[in-house]
Amino acid sequence: MERELLLEIGCEELPASWLTPLAGQLAERLTARLREFRLASDAEAETHATPRRLAAVVPRIAERQSDHEELVSGPPAAAAFRDGQPTPAALGFARKYGVEVAALERVTTPKGEYLAYRARHRGRAAADILPDVLAATLRDLSFPKQMRWDAWIDDGRGELLFGRPIRWLLFLYGGRVVPFTIRRSPLAQSASVQDVRSGAVTHGHRLLAVSGRAGRAVKVRSFQDYKARLAEHFVILARRERQDRLVRELELHARRLGGRVHASAHASAGPLAEVADLVEYPSVVAGTYSAEFLQLPQEVLTTTMIHHQHYFPVVDDRGRLMPAFLAVTNIEVDNTRKIAVNSERVLTARLRDARFFWDADRATRLEDRLDRLDTVRFHRALGSYRDKARRLERLAATVAESLGAPEAAADAARAGLLAKTDLTTDMVREFTELQGTMGGIYAREQGEPDPVWRAIYHHYQPASIDADAEPSRESLGSAAAVWAAVSVADKLDSVVGLFGAGERPTGTRDPFAIRRQVQGVLKVLVDLPEVTGLTAAVDVGPLLAGAAAGYPDGTLAEFDEDLQTFVRDRVKYVFQQRGFRPEEIEAVLGATGVALAPLDLRHRLEALAGMRGSQDFAALAVLFKRVKNIAREVSPVPQPAYEARLDRSRLVEPAEQALLQAFDRVAPAMREAVAARHYRKAMAEAATLRPAVDRFFTEVFVMVEDAALRASRLMLMVSVRDLVLEVADISQLGGA
Amino acid sequence: MTLQDLIFKLSEYWGGHGCVIQQPLDIEVGAGTMSPETFLRVLGPEPWNVAYVQPSRRPADGRFGENPNRLFKHHQFQVILKPAPDDIQQVYLQSLEACGIDLRAHDIRFEEDNWESPTLGAWGIGWQVLFDGLEITQFTYFQQAGGIELAPISVELTYGLERLAMVLQRVDNVFDLVWGAGVKYREARWRDEVEQSKYAFGQVEGLSREAFAAFHRELFDRYYAFAESLLAGGLVIPAYEHCLKCSHLFNVLDACGGIGVTERTAYILRVRQLAVAIAQAYTQPATPTAPEPLPAAD
Incomplete structure (x- = not known):
């Protein structure tokens, strides 16, 4: 007989961003623990999370644990019997398990034959085991930040830390309560601090109820019943349903206002996802703000609404902001006016602050802010942002030249110099997420040319390595080359400086996001043609050296190799994320003289991926492993001189001739390509070398006695190897 | 409801829930947390329930009486419950009802907002309580104070009195609040705000910024050294009060631009070291306990 397991951990409000990961963890850990405790189920755990509850249901769990056998080894068989009689060792072993020696078995192990006892454990009732499953599962859940709340469990591990205090536990198996207790520490235990005991009740919405007291205990029998009771008590359990309801309400209210919801609402990781996890019963209230604030930059308005208040901006049919917003509430009221008025008041206060900053900040030109940057520290060992601005001015110009855009150098220098000055503005101090963006806007306001202000505006981007990560070619326009130079220069400067200052990331510790910054550089270089129209395949090595030149002598010297390895690892990561196989990445990185030039590597990888269907190429990859192994006799690494030493007069066998001809035909064409x-x-x-190489291996023995002949054949192998290595080390792809 | 009625209501409510109603600390502080009624009382195992108003000085928030929302000195209503009761969220919500808020007509939410005070070596887990999108209370389960792990855990509720009163009186400008007895916040506080803001930013006629900063720097050093002497002499509470003086002086120096970035970190660290030493001394077993009353004579 199988029965349903239902668990609800009732918490005080959990942070919105934790809910989805927690629901995932709960499903994964509960399933794993049930398996570990041998409570079989053919059904998946279904889990849900709202701000005040983590819930799990497993539709069918066996009533008893599966039986379990265990073979316990005893004394060696040789020492177990003497003259056909059991020895004291054998008797003692049998006695220990309460059986006759005759009931013991013999097992053969690599170390010899042993006596053994087969222990059969009868499975215990699920209801007796489930408390252990819950204890283990509660311990398993991990939180970005956990708290102490004077709680502990009787599982021998003491205090129970959790994300927020647990206030109730609904724990049913087959409709009956499974007893479980979270104890409270003796210091806290009192009339107002009590153990949390599992029960058959849940709690609905804190403040909403059709009748009776809101938030009171509600009895539950099964998962079906649980969902229905929650719905009655204004809790929408499924996050998808909360979000759908939210979207419907938002669209309805936006239409009533004659507009639609700002596009940011629909971004995958955007405010919609977050807000749906801030509430158990989402409703929408519409508010307005004074049209005079529309003079503020759109970015300031949307940031204030979305990031600071979780409000959704409303736009008209041409995508322009309307002086209206939608606030999501966790309550349904007949008269929304009171809530709207208060929300309007809060937003107006924030916008008034923003307008004050906007006016005050524009009174000082960005170049006049450079001196103030002296008081903003970049890093303990690396000085202030004033120092960084000086370095960026020079570096951005040289990067522009490296990217093949010398005409962009002057603008890049200007943008590099001013890029960080917005750190001294009141607006960025208040809205830190607008750094860069505000600098760009203020630069535009003070009349900087288009490429300069746009480069500043976007210089923190790209924020991810996705091919379509912002900024797009459209949003950059004529600023593309300048932007690429400033964006790359800023990140290179940080990476080189921080590495030199000993901030190299270790494990999960990367407080300065150095990995992400290197990846940002790689992303710009990999997608350079699409985003900027530039086609230079730029080597990262010299770029790093160029960045190091901005620091005092010796900054780069000590960690050069370390940094190269680090960047190489990031290169591999980026291409793996782009869907290339690890062995393909190794293959192109193994090409002779290949530079750490992301765009060049990308072209090689795309070519390699395009050859996946070629049988000749796949076969050549396998043969190439042999070619490399034999060529190692001469030297493990390629050298241009080898081909010149190829003694053609000695290679007279038909198979040798064939390979030589193939080589002579392929070499120039390949090198040209x-x-x-x-x-x-x-x-x-x-x-196309494949048939000739194949035939060569079938018909020719390389390692002959005749030293001169052997040397000629080896040199042919070396020549083939070195030729192929010019495009990629395809031996990596060979597989078996 | 006037500002003073709000104070009466909250005092009555929390007094009715077992709190000692304390009076404000008579020393400049930036928040109710800094009062020894919170910082020292959350240490150690003894239960403690207390509530009080704390005028809180934030020099950098001074706006010369011109900003409708920001103040040099605002008022907090501070509640500490140790240990934190299981139904504290409910009890808190009822305190809002006691102040005349209809919980079913508004959107009240607990949104993650953990609290940390680097100068006090203290942090906690909690929320900002939003009332129709406006933060009216900071709700924190203290985890550490003065670098000491706490057990049992205290809960701290910090109501922003001006914020709450503005909601209740439906005014947009703090200076339009009715304080009580027909007196507006403007009459009670405006001149104070103007002059204190000038002071906080070092705008003193006839006194250079350098001299202003130098005076406060010197005071800091002297109070700091004196706090250390007091602590060495076993006077923990006076030592703490002098530590608070340092904290306030640091805030003034910070507001008037009298300290650089690097120096700033060093100041914070110094105050924390003192606070940690004080917290440790406070929890030593040698702490004198109040004498038992003498048995009554027959």
């Missing part, structure tokens, strides 16, 4: 970065063509050329 590599030089032109037509890697697909180069690889296709290489693939």
